[in-house]
Amino acid sequence: MIRFEHVSKTYKNGTVALRDVSLNIDKGEFVFLVGASGSGKTTFLRLLLREELPDRGRILEAGRDVSKVSSWRVPYLRRNIGCIFQDFRLLPNKTVFENVAFALEVIGRPRTTIDSQVPQILELVGLTDKAGNRPSELSGGEQQRVAIARAFVNRPLILLADEPTGNLDPSNSESIMALLERINRTGTTVVMATHDKALVDRMRRRVIELDHGEIVRDQVRGVYGIDEPIGGR
Amino acid sequence: MRVYLRYAIRETLSNLWRNRLMTIAAVLTVAVSLSLVGAALLLKQSAAQASAQWQQGTRVTVWMEPTATGSELGNVRSQLESLPIVKNCVYYSQAQDYQEAKRILPTVEWSVLKVSDVPSSFRCVPTVPSNAFVVESTFANQPGVYKVTAPEQQIREMNRAIRILQIVFLVLAAVLLLSATVLILNTIRMAIFARRREVSVMKLVGATNWFIRIPYMTEGFIQGLLGSVVAIGAVTALHTWYPLHNEFVLSTGALMGTNAVVLIVGVLIGSVGSGLAIRRFLDV
Numbered sequence: 120m121i122r123f124e125h126v127s128k129t130y131k132n133g134t135v136a137l138r139d140v141s142l143n144i145d146k147g148e149f150v151f152l153v154g155a156s157g158s159g160k161t162t163f164l165r166l167l168l169r170e171e172l173p174d175r176g177r178i179l180e181a182g183r184d185v186s187k188v189s190s191w192r193v194p195y196l197r198r199n200i201g202c203i204f205q206d207f208r209l210l211p212n213k214t215v216f217e218n219v220a221f222a223l224e225v226i227g228r229p230r231t232t233i234d235s236q237v238p239q240i241l242e243l244v245g246l247t248d249k250a251g252n253r254p255s256e257l258s259g260g261e262q263q264r265v266a267i268a269r270a271f272v273n274r275p276l277i278l279l280a281d282e283p284t285g286n287l288d289p290s291n292s293e294s295i296m297a298l299l300e301r302i303n304r305t306g307t308t309v310v311m312a313t314h315d316k317a318l319v320d321r322m323r324r325r326v327i328e329l330d331h332g333e334i335v336r337d338q339v340r341g342v343y344g345i346d347e348p349i350g351g352r
Numbered sequence: 353m354r355v356y357l358r359y360a361i362r363e364t365l366s367n368l369w370r371n372r373l374m375t376i377a378a379v380l381t382v383a384v385s386l387s388l389v390g391a392a393l394l395l396k397q398s399a400a401q402a403s404a405q406w407q408q409g410t411r412v413t414v415w416m417e418p419t420a421t422g423s424e425l426g427n428v429r430s431q432l433e434s435l436p437i438v439k440n441c442v443y444y445s446q447a448q449d450y451q452e453a454k455r456i457l458p459t460v461e462w463s464v465l466k467v468s469d470v471p472s473s474f475r476c477v478p479t480v481p482s483n484a485f486v487v488e489s490t491f492a493n494q495p496g497v498y499k500v501t502a503p504e505q506q507i508r509e510m511n512r513a514i515r516i517l518q519i520v521f522l523v524l525a526a527v528l529l530l531s532a533t534v535l536i537l538n539t540i541r542m543a544i545f546a547r548r549r550e551v552s553v554m555k556l557v558g559a560t561n562w563f564i565r566i567p568y569m570t571e572g573f574i575q576g577l578l579g580s581v582v583a584i585g586a587v588t589a590l591h592t593w594y595p596l597h598n599e600f601v602l603s604t605g606a607l608m609g610t611n612a613v614v615l616i617v618g619v620l621i622g623s624v625g626s627g628l629a630i631r632r633f634l635d636v
Binding site for chain 2: 196202
């Protein structure tokens with residue numbers, strides 16, 4: 120589903136974000152991306168969204184070379200990728216329903232699709248009774264679930280999560296993780312960048328660790344592992 | 353498509369309403385500047401038409417000295433009659449010119465005139481308006497001739513005045529059009545800024561670039577359009593009521609042409625303003 124072949128990225132100010140990264144993520148995998156701040160996690164996600172282009176190497180998504188997608192086709196590429204963030208990025212003046220509906224509306228889906236899809240996805244994230252509320256009336260965990268609903272309502276092949284639990288307390292983090300697992304079980308590939316040690320350790324999924332733009336670890340059933348001394352695993 | 357149309361219309365209208373003060377400012381600036389453009393165009397057309405009308409009836413008048421002798425008079429008369437570029441010469445005697453002066457001049461002036469002070473004159477129509485100058489140069493220095501006058505000069509002077517006025521109008525209009533463009537640009541920039549969250553979400557979920565841009569394009573377009581509609585009203589009013597037009601009657605066709613220019617320029621200004629704002633501030 121996602122394939123990096125010798126990908127390097129250096130920003131204009133000289134910062135090396137990724138250095139010769141090669142990896143392969145299969146369809147339906149659940150991958151944790153860990154590493155210190157500035158290790159290249161965010162660049163990794165931005166490259167997948169084609170907000171950046173690699174300097175060298177190839178990125179394949181669902182068999183397509185991302186660099187070769189012409190700029191006017193990029194929106195169509197992004198329709199296959201859902202995305203959630205630490206800060207939720209909801210629209211404060213729209214209700215929960217409208218926030219989710221917005222994602223379908225702006226890619227030109229007809230009203231009938233919206234009216235059938237949105238309640239369904241709100242049911243999935245467990246927010247049916249909050250459909251008419253504004254984001255400011257919800258807890259952090261609920262807001263993140265709205266964001267997940269918005270990212271997933273178009274049934275993307277890939278879900279990218281950039282520190283989705285960074286602003287949440289442990290119990291809310293749990294419910295978000297449960298939701299992401301559920302989405303993953305539908306066959307969606309999930310890539311999650313995180314600093315949440317306890318979460319990673321408990322989930323026992325594939326862990327890719329980046330350090331100064333290089334992959335230093337790729338474990339199939341890994342743990343967070345950064346705090347431990349080298350070789351102490 | 354229908355979904356999109358509904359979305360675009362709703363977004364455009366809500367943007368216009370949200371920024372209504374800026375919208376009014378932009379529309380009024382467009383309107384004022386386009387009214388000036390329209391007025392300048394009308395002025396040019398009516399000036400051209402007026403001078404054409406006047407030239408058709410151009411007369412050249414050879415004024416004789418009041419003291420001119422009979423032979424001098426006869427000499428000028430026979431020369432005028434033999435001149436092929438002049439048709440229809442009419443001789444006005446001193447008494448006739450005195451009567452005319454009485455009609456034209458205010459009482460205080462003609463009352464001091466005596467018939468013997470008044471020049472007699474030959475009123476001629478040249479075959480071609482510009483021949484008035486030939487007549488002037490031929491007769492101006494002949495014995496017994498006081499002066500040769502042709503209204504051609506006045507027409508030229510008036511045309512020059514109109515041209516200057518027109519340039520002033522157009523320069524003013526250009527400055528105002530520029531500020532109208534900047535105002536529209538700024539309105540659109542504010543609209544984009546007010547919706548930056550929406551725009552970033554739209555980009556994230558894969559809305560196409562045109563889908564994101566078009567509401568802002570139409571917003572600028574509508575501002576330009578509204579401005580030119582107001583300006584067309586002003587130009588039409590000017591055409592109908594402005595006193596200048598008692599003398600120069602312009603056809604409806606000329607008015608339509610001017611209004612078409614005003615409309616096109618207005619719409620162009622709106623599109624350019626919003627286009628620049630989108631290029632500069634909406635990076636999709």
